[in-house]
Amino acid sequence: MTALLKIQTFIQAYAQAISSILESDVTVVDNELIRVAGTGNYAIEIGSTIAHANFINGILETGESGIITNVAEDPNCNGCEKRAYCKELANLAYPIFKNGVVVGVISIIAFQEKQRKNLLKNRTQLEEFLKYMTMLLESKLYTSEAKDRLEQQLQVVHDDNKVWSFVGKSQKMQEAIAIGRKVAKSDSTVFLRGESGTGKEIMAKMIHDLSHRRDKLMISINCAAIPENLVESELFGYEEGAFTGAKKKGAIGKFELADKSSIFLDEIGDMPLHLQTKLLRVLQESKLERIGGQKPISIDIRVICATNKNIEQMVVDGTFREDLYYRLNIIPIELPPLRKRKEDIPALVEYYIGYYNQKLSKHIQGVAAEAMQTLVNYNWPGNVRELKNIVEYLANIVEGEEVQLADLPDHIVLRSAKGFEAWSLDKIMEEYEKRVLTNMIKEESSVEDKERLADTLQISRATLYRKLKKYNLL
Structure with a gap:
């Protein structure tokens, strides 16, 4: 399928709008000579291959505009099977570009003598008009391509355990999971709280995958990982010329990409204060404006945010807006640190041993009692993420079928609260x-x-x- 056919519905509506403005018919042909859109006499030929290929092929090959002023005399029409009874009187065509390559042609067609005279009289202005119309089409192609790229990354698996997984039966974790499952069906904003490595992103994915938005990709953005001067453009996008260095056609932001889906704002506590105001307005109005934009864009999103910071203290200190805090904190879910759910550690170790056995083609069967007790006694400041990394390390260095105490990294043994007890x-x-x-x-x-x-x-x-x-x- 060609690039233009992927947005055929949009282009047809686009052609009809232009036709109404110019009071002439409009048609769009792709680089395989398939009529993508058409009005008037060509409305019934959408999807078919065009007959007058010489003229359009010339536009596709040269990348320059062209005009047929008289079908009966123009050499471009030589050999056309429809020349003898063609209803076109004139045709002004302009190439459609994408990444510098011609992907199609848009034409203004005159079927009446009045339209032909108007086209010839105003050719320069109409060419300029078509130039800007093709620039808008190119922008739409970029947007469509970006969304397609993201959609291709989405592999919706309805088997919950294959998409996300929480291991262990500790009461605190089960309570958090139960809340997440319960609120997944709604569109209310969820605020995930917990230390780094406790599984906030996995919880966000679970909520999204159980929601009615699961057929679209959840858009994730780490507010702490983006330079402060780029956060606004990343979130909300920008128009051409909005600032020095802006892309020629502008760029779509993460919020627009998340339309009809969920957006996960990780490390929300690191969002610059001046952007918190704009985020609050977007959440309240379900509309945004790109940087340099002139009109609001409606969006339909479900927001899930997360932080490992003390947001309440940040509100007191004036580094986080109080009104935004209350807007985000509709459904708070606290994820416990691993040190408060130590009963889950053996199950987590077993789970990740199985995972890395498969990934690394290893054959570790288990963990010696002393080694497991040391792992349970360790405080795990990096939480489940740290435990996963330790198991990966063990899977790489253990040569036998059982992890021994001697295999554990020194810092695990030395910092285990009861590692050497008795x-x-x-x-x-x-x-x-x-x-x-x-x-x-x-x-x-x-x-x-x-x-x-x-x-x-x-x-x-x-x-x-x-x-x-x-x-x-x-």
Whole structure:
């Protein structure tokens, strides 16, 4: 399907509007010579291949406008099967561009002598008019392409567990999930609260996937990741010439892309104060204006926002608008940190071991009791995201079928609140001795390798062999 055919409905309405203004008929042909739109005599030929290809092919090849002033005499009409009974008296055509390539032609057609005289008399002005009309069509093509690109990324899977997943049965997490499921069917704004790594984006995806908007892509934007001077253009878009460096045709913003869908505003607490005012107005009026725009654009969106900051304190400090806070905080959902749902850690570890076994073609069967207890006792400041990263690390370095305490990173063991509880000093020393030897010995070390290792550790070869045997490393 050609670029113009993808927006055929829009182009037909566009052609009819131009025809009404000029009081002449209008037709649009794509680069495969298919009539995409038409009025008057050509309204019934939409979707068919045109007959008078010479003239249109010339426009497509040269990228320059052209005109037929008299069908009976114009050489462009030589060989046309319809020339003898053609109802066209004149034809003014202008190329339609996309990325510098001609993708079609728009024509003003004169079927009456009065229309022909008017076309010839006002040719220069009409060419200029068509030039700006094709620029608007090109802008529409860009917008359509951007939306298509985003839609292609959408893979709607109605099996909830394949799209998003919460592991564990802790009461606090189950309460948060229950609220998310309950409010998913509405269009009310949801405010997700919780530390980094607690699953706010996964919760947002769950809410979107269970909503009536799930057939469209949820648009996500991290307010903290965009330079402050670009946040407004990213969110609301801009028109051509709105500022230095603006794209020639302007750009659509994330809010327009999210029309009829959901938009997820992550790290909303980092949104600049001056933009909070504009966001509040958009939420209240369901309309926005691009930077440099002259007219409001209606949008139909569902807003889900998230933060790891103390928004209430920011309101007190004057860094977050109070009225915006109340507008966003309609349905608050608090996601608990991992340290407050430690009963879920074994299930999470098991889940991610299975995930990385498949992804990395590993065969880890489980975690030794001491290692699991250490993981449970660790405080997990990075929450589930940190745990996932640790399991990925283990999946890469563990060579056996079971994760041992010695396999855990040092900072996990050292910072585990009860990692060494009830351990004697000898037990602690043994554990670290095993860790050191495990990391230094090679799986297929030769006698010479072991001799060099003994020299490096400044112990005898007999002592080294005894320790290797003790820890099953021979």
